[in-house]
Amino acid sequence: MGVMLLGFAAVCTLVAVAYAKTPTPAEPTVQGVEDQASIFYYANGKELGRIGKKRQSVQLGAQGEKPTTGKVPDFVQNAVLAAENRSFRSDKGGISIKGTGRAVWVNLTGGKGGGSTITQQLAKNYYSDVNNRTMSRKFKELFISMKLEDKHSKDEILRLYLNTIYFGRDTYGIQAASREYFHTDVWKLKPDQAAFLGGLIQNPNRDPSEQKNKNWIKERYDYTLNGLVTMGKMDTAQATSYKAKLPYFYSAGSSGNTFGGQKGYMLMRAKLELERQGITSQKLTTEGLRVTTTFDPKMMVEAKNAAEKTVPQVNPKKLAKKKIRVGLISVESKTGKVRAFYGGPDYLSQSFDNVWLGSAQAGSAMKPYVLAAALKKGYSLQSLVDGRSMVPIDTQGNITPGGVKFRTGHAKPAMNLIEATQWSNNTAYVQLGFKVGSQDVFKTATDAGIASTLLNPHKGGAGMFLGANDIRPVEQAAGYAAFANGGTYYQPRVIEKVLEPDKSKSDQNGKGKVTYKERKLNWEKHRVFDESVAAKATYAMRKVVTAGTATAAQLPDGREAAGKTGTTDNNVATWFVGYVPQLSTAVTLFNDNYDKKLKRKKSLILPGVGEVQGGTIPAKIWRSFMAGATEGMTAETFPQASMDGTVYKYAQPPKKKEKDEDEGKPGWCKLPGLENHPRCKGDNEPEPGDPGNKPPCQSPVPDGNCDPNKPPFQPPPDWWCRAHPDQAQQYPTCRKGDDGGRPGNGETPPFPNQQQTQPAFFLPSTYRSEE
Template sequence: MSKDYRSRVERRQSSEGSKPAKKKKNPKRNWKKTLLLLVLIFGILGVLSIAAIAVTSPKLDPKKLETPVSSKIMDMNDEQVSLFSGQEKRIRVNINEIPDNVQNAFIATEDVRFRQHHGIDVRRIGGAAVANLTHGFGAEGASTITQQVIKNTVLTNEKSLTRKIREAYLAYQLENKYSKDQILEMYLNKIFFGNRSYGVATAAKTYFNKDIDELELDEAATLAALPKAPSYYDPTRNPKAAEERRNVVLNLMAQHGFISKAEAEKAKSIHVKDRIHQGTLNAESRPYDAYLKQVMDDVKKIDGMKDVDIFSAGLKIYTNLDTKAQQVTEDVLKAKLENENKYLQSGVAIVDTKTGAIRAIGSGRGVQLSNQFSSRITRQPGSTIKPILDYGPAIENEQWSTGHILKDEPVKIDDVTINNHDDRNAGDITMRQALVDSKNTTAIRTFQDIGPEKAADFANGLGFKLDPSTTYPSYAIGGFRKGISPLTLAGSYAAFGNGGLYSTPTTIRKIEFPDGRVIEVDSEPKAAMKDYTAYMITDMLRDVMDRGTATQANIPSLDIAGKTGTTNYDKNDRNKYGIPSKATKDAWMAGYTTTYSAAVWTGYEHMQDDDGSALYLDNTKDDYSKQIFRDIMKELDHKNTGFKKPKSVQEVLLEKGTGKRASEFTPDSDKIRELFVKGSTLPEVSKKFDKPATIDGLKAKFDDKKNEIQVDWKYKNKDGVTFKVLASYNDGPMQERATINDTKFVVPSPAPGKYTFQVIAIDSKNNTQSEPAETSITITAPEEPQQPGTPPGQGEPGTPPGQGEPGTPPGEGQPGTPGTGTQPGTEPGTPPDQGQPGTPPDQGQGNQVNQNRKEKQQEGGGLIPPLNQ
C-alpha cells in the first residue's frame, strides 16, 4: 500500500510538476480590525489635540469673572472716547437676594439641568447635535449657564471648534472652583438686558422700576426672555414679540415643574406693555448715545460678531465718529426741538461724501427713540426720491439732458389721477425745472418711460432694496410702502457728490480683540452710476437750493446740492384723526457738499398724542427739516472744494420752451444753459428767432407833379411783419421816421438835397429784425435868376453867407426879410426854403407853409426836413 501510495503520489507530483506552479492566495484582510485601528489612531490624535487646545486655554481670572471689561471706542482720529466705560447701568446683587422665580425662569430657559451637570451637559450636547444635523448648524445651542459665563468673561464669541473645546474645559474648571450659586450669581449679574442695563437687578429697575425682590412671576419671565435677543425682545419697542417670548419662558417653567400650569396661564394673561414703567427710560442720554447705538448695530452686521457684547468683551472699536459733527448735530436738535411739542421727532444722519463713513447720528426724543429715527426709521421719502428713482435712471440709461422736455399735466393711473402739490401745471417743462419745482407729474412720467426694472436697479445700487415687480409708479414720488431711513438717504445722496461711487455707510473701521485678533471693516466703493449722471443730478440740485424748494436750507458760501421732500396723510387717516387736508406727515431735507452728506427727517411717531389730539406738521413745522439741515451743515468743516464737471459732460445753450439749441438770433433773455452727455445727439438749432428776410427791390423816386419822394419795396411774407423806415438828409445821421405795415413811404414837398432811406423788416412776435435795405435819391433845386452883382446865396452886399443882420443868429432875421413868396427860393441868391440869407432850410419868417414845416422839423430833431409818417 505504501508503495502504491508513493507511486500515486509520485505520479501526481510528476503530473503536477509538468504544469506551471500556481501563486498562493493572500490571506483575507480583516477590515473590521483596520477600521478599529483607524478609529483608535484618530481618537488618540483627537484626544491629544483636545488636550493641546485645553492646556493652551487662558487661565480663569477671578477679576474677569467678577467685573466685565468695557470696550474702548475710538473716534475718526484714533482718539479714545469714553462712551462705554463706566457708563452702563449696573446694580449688583447677591444670589440670596434674587427670588426663586427669577432664578428658575433663567434656569428653565437657558439650562434646565444646571444644578445636575458639572459644567457640560452631555444630554444637551446630544440633542443639539441632532437638531443641528436635521435643521442645520446653529439650529440649537448646547451651552450651559456655566459655559456662558466663560464665554462672556474669558473667551470671545467666535464660532469655532477650538473655542468650544476651551469653553468646555474652562467650564469644568469653573465648576470645580465655584459653587452653583456663585456661578448663577455671576451669570445673572453679567447678562445684558438691553437699554444699557447689565444684570437682572438693573433690568428690574430699568423696565419695571422695582427692586429685584419685588418682581412678579410674569415680570421675571419677561426678563428671562430678553438675553436671547435684547433688541428684538425689548418690551419698550416690540411688546408683542416680548410677550410671545415671555410666554415661552412661562411654558418652560411649567413644563419643568418650577411653577404650575395654572400659575403660568395666570401670568400669561397679563400684557407686557401694561407692566413697563416708562419713566425710568427717559433719563438723560449720555454723550454721543445715538452714534453708539449705531455702532452696536454695525457690530452685529460683521461676520462672527452677532453675539458679541461690546460692553464687556474688552474690545477696542475704531469708529468713523466725527466728534465735532456729532456735537453740532446734538446741539442743533436740542435748540430746535426742546421747546416744541414733546412728541415732535427728528432723525439726522451725516456721512462722509467720499467714503460713506458715518460721521454723526442725530436721534429722536423721549421714550427710547434714540437711533430709532436715524437708521431704523422707515418713513416715506417724498420728493427726495426723485433724483434716485426717476431722473437719475433717465440720465444713466437714456442720456437725457438736463434740458429734456417733459409734459407737466395730470397723470392718470388706473382710476387715480395724480397732480402736483399745488394743482398747477406748466405744460412743457425742462427736466431741470421740473426738479427745481418738484413736479410730481413729470417724475411719474419719467419713471414710466424708464420702467420699474431700470429704476429699481439704479436705486438698489445706492443702498436700497427694491423689488422691481412691486416698485409701482407711486414710488416715483416717494409713496413707499415701508419707507427708508435718513441713513439710507444720506448714503445714496453721497454717491451723487462722489462722482457716482457708492460706499455702504458704516460707523466702524476695525475691531481689536483682547487676544490681538483684528477685524478690518473696509467699505469698498463701487460705481453705482456714470460720472455724468452724478454731476448732472448735482447741478440740477444746486438750482433746487438756489431758487427751488430748498432755499431755506441753502448756505450761499458753500457749493451745495439738495432736495426737499414731504408726504401727506391719506383721506382715511385725515377723517379718522381730524387732520387738516394740507397737513404734512413727513418732512425731509437731504443734501451734500464734496465733504459731507446729510439727511434730516422731522415728524411724529404716531398720529395722536396720549390725550387723543391729532399730531401733524403745520406750515411752519414742515420747514424744520430744512432749518436743521442748514444749521448743522454751516457749522461743519467743509473742505471748500466745489463739484467739478467731468469731461463726459458738455454745456449747451438751449432756447427756452423749445428744447432746441439757441440760434445766433436767440435773445439772451431766451437762452438757458443745460448739460448734455458728451457724444450724445444734440437737438437741432431753433428757427424761432431766425432773422427775417431782407427787404427786396427798395427804391426811391421823385414825382414832379406831386412834388414828393415815393419810397417803395417788396416783401414776400408780410404776416406778423412791420417795417421800420429810417432816413437821413445830406449824409446826416440816420433817424427813425416811421414804423408801418405798408410797403411804401412818401416824403412830401422835399427840399433840395440828398435823401438816404433804410427799411428794416421787424418780426414783432419773435422780436427779430432783418438787415437794413438802403437806397438814396438827390433832389436838385430849379435854376432861378439872380440880381446883378449879388453873389449867389447872400443877402445884403458885405454880409457873410448864411447870415442875416450883423450879429443875428443864423435863421432868425428881422420881420419883412425877403423870402416871403409861396415858392421857396424866389429871392435871388436865397437858398430854397429859407428866409434871411444863410438861414437853414425850413426856417426864417416865411409863409405859413414854411412855418408848419419848421414846427415839424423841430419835432423830428431838426436834422432832416419833416417827412410824412
C-alpha cells in the first residue's frame, strides 16, 4: 500500500510538474489556423470576390441579442453546442469527465468516437498538432484545455472555436460555412440552417450533397435539433417541424467560380497592383485584407454588353479561338481610376488580358501625341501642312525627291492641323512629326504613359508618327485622359483603398473585434502639357467625331465627345479612343495570330464585314458603352480652344488660275460622263427650280425630272460620291481614306497626276497607317 501511495504521489507530482511546464501560447501554434481570405469590393461596396483560405472571422452576439451584422447569433452558437458539447458552459476546466469516460470506453471496446469538449477541440486545432496521435500530445491538450479556461472566458473560447473549426469543402469557420452551404452570412441564418451546420462538424469530409451521405447528415441534423430541445433552446413542436425535411443547401461548387467571366480579370489585375504596392501574395491570401477596387459594377455590365452585343459579327468568344482580341477600358480622366474594362470573353477560358497584357499597332490613334508635341512648341492649329498623297518627305519635314511617301485619304495641297486630324491625313502628320522632331513626339507620348519600350524601335522614323508601334489599350485610355482633364497624367489604377488588420489594437477587449488601418498607396501623377494644349488638341479631335472619320461615335443628346480612329497597315488592328470630360475610353480589335509566311500578324477580317476600320466597329462599340456609362452623368463641355500660336506654313494653297471658262468648276468635271452635270455648266449655277420630292437621278446627267442631290441607291455609287464630296460624312461609304474616307477633297480626283501603283515606303522599316 505504501509503495502504491508513493507511486500515486509520484504520478501526481509528475502530472503537476507537466501541467506547470505546459504553456498556453499567446498566439496559435498551428500553422495557418487563423489564415483567412482577403475580400475585394466594387467601388460601391458590393463584394466582388475573395482570394485565399475560406475563412472570415466574426464576433459572438450576446444571448438574447437580435442578429447583428458581423456577429454569430445566439441560436447559431447553441446549435453548435447542441451538436458538439451541450454541457460546454457548465464544464469545469474545459474537460467533461462524463464525455471523456465515454470516449475511453468506446475506444477500449473497439469503437470510434470523441468525447472532447469544445475547449479540447480548440486546444487540438489551435495550439497542438492534429497529426500527432501520441499519448503525450493527449496530455498536452488536456493541460492546455485546463489553462484556456483559466485565461479565457467561455465566450472567447467559443469565438475562437467557431472561427477556426473545419466544415468541409476547404471551408473554415462558421461564417465561411454559412456562405458556402447557404450563400448567406451567418447573421442571416435560420434556426434549421444553423442545426444543419452544427451537425457537419463531427465529420466534415462527408459532403452532404453526395447521395451516400444523405442518411448520415439527416441523423446529425436530427441529433442537433434534439440537443437544442434538451438544452431548453427550442421547443419540441418547433424541432419536430424542422425535422420534416432538411433545409435547402447548395452543392459543392454551386456558389460559382471566383474567377469566372470578368471577375477573374478584375481580381488578377487587383492582385498584381497590390503586389506592386508591396502587398505579397502570402499576405493577401492569409491576413484577411479588405480591398476596395475602382470598378463600377454598372459600367462593367455596360462594357461587357458593348463588347459582346453591339455588332452581331463581333463574338469575342468565337473570335478568341482565332486569336482575334476585343478589348475595352474606361478610365476616370481626373483620377486615373479604371471604372470598367472588358478583358476578354471569360478568364477561365482565356486568362490573357486584352487590355493590360494585349498590345497592337496603334495606327493613327498615335497622331494626337504628334499634335500635342507641335502645340507644346507653340504651333497654331492654323499651321499648314502638305496633305497630298505620295509626296516625298525627308527627315526634316521638307518636300524632297527621294523622301518617304505615303498614301493618304482626303488629299489636299495644304491643310491646317484641324483638317489633318479630322481626316487623319498621313502625309500631313509625317511632315508635322518631322518638323516638330521625333524626340519631342517621343517625350510627349511617353509622358502620357506610352511605354518607351514599345516606341523605341520606331524612334526617329515616320512609323512612330503613324502608329507603327504597338500600344496597350490601358495606355491609350490613360494617355487620352490627359487631353480630357487639361494635361495631367494619372497612373491608371484599379485599387481605391486597402484596409489591413491592426494587430496592435485588435482583441484588446477580448471579444475578437478586429480593428483595421488603411494602408498608404502610391500612384504616379505628373503634367504632360498645359491646359491650352489640351483644349486645342481636343478641339481638333472633336472634329473627328462631329464631321470626320468617327461620326459613328457621336453620343446621344449632343453630349460633347472627342477622339481619334486608328486602322493599321494590313488591317492587323483597329482602334477608336475617345473621351468626354469625365471619362476616357479605348476600344480595340486586333489579330494576335502570327503569319509565319508573311512574317507579320494576320489581317483582321470578320465574317460578313471584311476588313474593320476604326471609324466603324470600334467607334460603334465605344458609343454603345459610353452612352450607357454616361447615363445620368452631367453633360460637361470642353474648355474653349484658342487659335493663337505661330502659324507655320509648310505648304501653300494652290494659286488661283487666270479666269477662263473652267474657273469655278470642280476639277472632276473633266471626268468622263460628268461634263453635263449642272455644276460643270458655264455659269456654274445649279438648275433653277426646287427639286421638291423628285426621285433621285439614276445617272450623272440629270434630266430635269430628278433630284441630283439624292443618292440613287445605298451605298451611293462612285460617280455620285465624286459629284457630292460635301456629303462624305453623311454617307460613310463615300470615304475610303482613314477608316472609310474616300481620297480626294471634292475639287480634284483622287491622287492627281500620280502613279497610284507605286508602293509607299517608310523610315525606318515600318507599317503603313490606316490610310
